[in-house]
Amino acid sequence: MTCIIIDDEDAAIQLLENYIKRTPALSHRCSFQNAVEALRYTKGNAVDLIFLDINMPHLSGLGFLELMENGSKVILTTAYSEYALEGYKYDVVDYLTKPIAFENFLRAVKKAEERMGLGTDVKKPKRSGELDDFIMVKSDRKGKLVKVVFSDIVYIESMRNYVGIYTRQKERIITLLSMKELEERLPKEYFFRTHKTFIVALSQIKMIDGGEIVLQDVKDRVPLGGTYRQSFFERLETKIMKP
Structure with a gap:
């Protein structure tokens, strides 16, 4: 899955980039500290998965979700778990509370794979008779x-x-x-x-x-x-x- 990171904190971006490198299912495209710039990018580029911070200046993560027009799956990353329920209104895959543990990161990525039908360890039943x-x-x-x-x-x-x-x-x-x-x-x-x-x-x-x-x-x-x-x-x- 191609993915991008949107977060205004350098440390958070570096952590997620490191996790993505350790996850064969993911291919990192770019990272943004400004959600407005990320929104422009998604309008011209197909992205499978977005790791999205909620509390950001200029345009919040929830504001980004309101304006996002493509079909990217979204995993929220936030230090404020009280915002997570609002994110589910936009059908997000999961939310990760900072500091993010690698085990929780992998679990969220697996959910995204299941949503997209990409789980490599799953054999889906075909139409009856096959x-x-x-x-x-x-x-x-x-x-x-x-x-x-x-x-x-x-x-x-x-x-x-x-x-x-x-x-x-x-x-x-x-x-x-x-x-x-x-x-x-x-x-x-x-x-x-x-x-x-x-x-x-x-x-x-x-x-x-x-x-x-x-x-x-x-x-x-x-x-x-x-x-x-x-x-x-x-x-x-x-x-x-x-x-």
Whole structure:
């Protein structure tokens, strides 16, 4: 992804430039201390990702977002976290609170990749009927293989030595696969582990009710374990509407 930095602090720019150099997925184009100059640049140059400070003279980061006309993805960088919620009105990918840790920087870049469909470790399911949108699993009967289409999966449950795959057709497919084996094969942007014994299809989530997830096509509720809760809400962050 091509990227630019907009920040009025030299130290902040240097830190981000260093992080970008260490991240193979990013290609740094230029840095700006003046958001007005950056706005002119974006009008004549295609940019995939912008690291944007909020509190700047002449034109603030939020003012920049108001005027920006291209389709660049934006990650906010700010020392003032109270401004971050305003940034989400403009559908920003993420915000990083200064001082920025490299681990948090990488997490935000990964979110940008997912938004743009560029995650190299993700195999996206294709249209139904194409080769990569399903797997064949061994059933509980010897010699029997069952086709499981990714888009049909509602949730998956570990059952000691077995795994149960629950589908939109209200089937339960029992297989000898382990949860780890199955989780590694599923397209990561469409499925998420919410508990040590459960994986859910994100598209099938109807409601989050405290520590439980209500799903679309089944009556069952899936638990949201404390160990997975924070990463689960981070995954859904761009989908959650905030006041």
